[in-house]
Amino acid sequence: MTATLSATQTCLSLEDVSIRYWNNEAVRGVHLGVPRHKVTAFIGPSGCGKSTVLRCLNRMNDLIEGCTLSGRVVFDGQDLYAKTVDPVEVRRRIGMVFQKPNPFPKSIYDNIAFGARINGYTGDMDELVERSLRKAALWDETKDKLSESGYALSGGQQQRLCIARTIAIDPEVILMDEPCSALDPISTLKIEEMIHELKNSYTIVIVTHNMQQAVRVSDMTGFFNVNTFSDRDTKVGCLEEFADTQTIFNSPQQKATQDYVSGRFG
Amino acid sequence: MAFVPSAVVSHPTSLRFQASLPRNRWNALLTAVAAVFSAIAVLPLVLVLGYVLFKGGSLISATLLTELPPPPGLEGGGIGNAILGTIVVTLVASLIAIPVGVGGGVYLAEYSRSGWFAQFVRFGTNVLSGVPSIICGVFIYGLIVSTRLFFGQSYSAMAGGVALSVLMLPTVIKTTDEALKLVPQELRLGAMGLGASQFVTITRITLPTAFTPIATGVVLGIARAAGETAPLIFTALFSPFWPEGLFNPIATMSVLIFNFAIMPYEAQNALAWAASFVLVLMILLANLFARWVARFTRV
Numbered sequence: 375m376t377a378t379l380s381a382t383q384t385c386l387s388l389e390d391v392s393i394r395y396w397n398n399e400a401v402r403g404v405h406l407g408v409p410r411h412k413v414t415a416f417i418g419p420s421g422c423g424k425s426t427v428l429r430c431l432n433r434m435n436d437l438i439e440g441c442t443l444s445g446r447v448v449f450d451g452q453d454l455y456a457k458t459v460d461p462v463e464v465r466r467r468i469g470m471v472f473q474k475p476n477p478f479p480k481s482i483y484d485n486i487a488f489g490a491r492i493n494g495y496t497g498d499m500d501e502l503v504e505r506s507l508r509k510a511a512l513w514d515e516t517k518d519k520l521s522e523s524g525y526a527l528s529g530g531q532q533q534r535l536c537i538a539r540t541i542a543i544d545p546e547v548i549l550m551d552e553p554c555s556a557l558d559p560i561s562t563l564k565i566e567e568m569i570h571e572l573k574n575s576y577t578i579v580i581v582t583h584n585m586q587q588a589v590r591v592s593d594m595t596g597f598f599n600v601n602t603f604s605d606r607d608t609k610v611g612c613l614e615e616f617a618d619t620q621t622i623f624n625s626p627q628q629k630a631t632q633d634y635v636s637g638r639f640g
Numbered sequence: 641m642a643f644v645p646s647a648v649v650s651h652p653t654s655l656r657f658q659a660s661l662p663r664n665r666w667n668a669l670l671t672a673v674a675a676v677f678s679a680i681a682v683l684p685l686v687l688v689l690g691y692v693l694f695k696g697g698s699l700i701s702a703t704l705l706t707e708l709p710p711p712p713g714l715e716g717g718g719i720g721n722a723i724l725g726t727i728v729v730t731l732v733a734s735l736i737a738i739p740v741g742v743g744g745g746v747y748l749a750e751y752s753r754s755g756w757f758a759q760f761v762r763f764g765t766n767v768l769s770g771v772p773s774i775i776c777g778v779f780i781y782g783l784i785v786s787t788r789l790f791f792g793q794s795y796s797a798m799a800g801g802v803a804l805s806v807l808m809l810p811t812v813i814k815t816t817d818e819a820l821k822l823v824p825q826e827l828r829l830g831a832m833g834l835g836a837s838q839f840v841t842i843t844r845i846t847l848p849t850a851f852t853p854i855a856t857g858v859v860l861g862i863a864r865a866a867g868e869t870a871p872l873i874f875t876a877l878f879s880p881f882w883p884e885g886l887f888n889p890i891a892t893m894s895v896l897i898f899n900f901a902i903m904p905y906e907a908q909n910a911l912a913w914a915a916s917f918v919l920v921l922m923i924l925l926a927n928l929f930a931r932w933v934a935r936f937t938r939v
C-alpha cells in the first residue's frame with residue numbers, strides 16, 4: 375500500500391499514531407501515507423476517529439484540552455509534533471475546512487483577505503480575492519457583493535467561501551472535515567467539482583460519511599473502524615485498510631471493509 | 641331524528657371559552673397579580689424621575705451648567721465644576737477599568753477557561769462586585785490618600801478615579817468574560833485553521849465579534865460608577881472651584897448633592913435637586929447610549 379509510493383510522492387505520513395483524550399484512547403496505531411496532489415478520503419462509522427486523525431494533521435487537536443498524541447506525523451521530512459515546531463506555522467501550510475460553514479462576521483472580501491493579511495501577503499489583494507473566489511467557484515455569485523457580510527450567503531456558498539479563504543493562504547495541504555454534510559446536493563456537487571480542480575495544486579485530505587462522495591472525489595481511501603482490544607473496555611478507532619479508492623470499494627482485503635462499503639453496517 | 645343546533649352549543653364538550661371555569665379564573669387572577677408586581681417594580685424609577693424633575697427641573701438653565709456654586713448664603717450660581725469633575729473622575733476610572741477589565745475577561749475566556757487561577761479570579765470578581773462601595777472608598781483612602789502616594793497630594797481626582805475603577809472592574813471583567821464565551825468556537829477554530837496565532841484570533845476575530853455586549857457592559861459600568869458617592873467622599877473630596885488638575889481635590893455631582901442637600905441654605909438645597917436631575921439624566925442617557933450601541937453594531 376504505502377510502500378508503493380516513493381518518499382517524494384508522500385506528502386504527509388503517519389507512523390504508529392495513537393491519539394487519546396485524557397485517558398480515553400480514541401485512535402490506535404495508524405500508519406498512513408498521504409500522497410501529494412491526490413485526494414485522500416477517510417471513511418468509516420461514527421466514532422472511529424477519522425476526524426480526530428484529520429485534526430492531528432495540522433495540530434488542531436492542540437486546541438482540545440486533554441488531547442495527546444504518540445507516534446510521528448511527518449510532513450516534508452519534519453515531525454509535526456517535534457518540540458521545536460510552531461503549530462501556527464504548521465496551520466499556515468496545512469489549512470483546514472470545517473464541517474459547519476464558519477465564515478467570519480466580516481465582509482466576503484475581508485473573509486478572504488484575513489488569512490492572507492495575517493500571513494504577511496503583500497501582493498495585490500483584489501487580485502488574490504478574485505483568484506481565490508474563482509478557484510472556489512464562487513466568483514460569479516459574489517463579484518457584485520464583495521462588501522456584504524459573509525453571513526448573507528447561503529450555506530453552500532458559505533462553505534465555498536470558507537474553502538476560498540483557505541485557498542487564499544496558499545497552503546500545501548487542505549484538510550476537509552465532512553465539508554458537505556450540512557449542504558444540499560447541488561452545493562455538494564459544486565464542492566466536489568472544485569475538489570477535482572484543486573487537487574492539481576494542493577494535496578487534499580477529506581473526511582466523509584458519504585461513501586459515494588469518497589468514490590467520486592478521492593484517489594486513495596482509508597477505512598477506519600472501531601475495534602475492541604484485549605487491554606481496553608472501550609472501543610478504540612483504528613485504520614482498518616488504506617488503499618486505492620478502486621481497491622477499497624471493489625476488492626477490499628479486509629472483511630470489515632467489504633461489509634462497510636457494501637452497506638452491511640455503519 | 642330531528643337535528644337540534646342548540647344542543648351542540650350547550651353540549652358539555654363545547655369548545656367555547658368559559659370564564660367561570662376554575663382554571664380560567666386562576667389564570668386571570670395570577671396574570672393580574674404578575675402585572676401589579678411588575679408595575680410596582682418600575683414604580684420607583686418613574687417616581688424618582690418624576691420627583692427629581694419636579695424639584696430640580698425648574699432650575700435647569702444655561703448658568704446651572706456653566707457656573708460655579710455660590711458661597712454659602714448667596715443666591716444663584718451653578719454646578720459647572722461638578723459636572724466637569726464627574727466627567728473627569730469617570731474618565732480616569734474608565735481609563736483604568738476598561739483595559740484591565742477587558743484584558744482580564746480575555747484571559748478568563750480565551751486563555752484559561754477552567755484553570756484554578758481562572759476559577760479563583762472569577763470567584764474574586766463576584767466577591768468584588770458585592771463589596772459595598774464605601775469600602776472601596778475607605779480602601780483607596782488607606783492606599784492612596786492617607787499615604788499621599790501621588791506627588792504628596794492627599795485627596796485628588798486621581799484617587800477618586802481609582803476608587804471608581806475598583807467598582808467598575810468586576811462589571812467589565814464579567815461582561816467581557818460572558819460575551820467572549822458566547823462567540824462560537826467555530827470562529828476561533830476557523831481563524832486558527834488559517835494559521836492565525838491566538839493573539840491575532842482574539843484581536844481580529846473574537847473581540848470584534850463580541851464588541852457589542854462588551855461595549856454595552858462597559859457603558860453600564862461607567863453609568864453606575866458616575867453616580868457613586870461613597871467612594872468619592874474620602875478620595876476626590878470636594879472643591880467649590882473649577883478642577884485644578886488630576887492631583888487636586890475635585891468636585892463631583894454625587895458629592896455635591898450629598899454636601900448641598902444637608903446644608904441649611906435654600907440656594908444650595910435647590911442646586912442639590914438640580915444636580916440630582918442632571919445626574920439622573922446623564923445616567924439615563926448613558927443607558928440609552930448603551931442600547932444604541934447594541935443596536936447600531938449588530939451584525
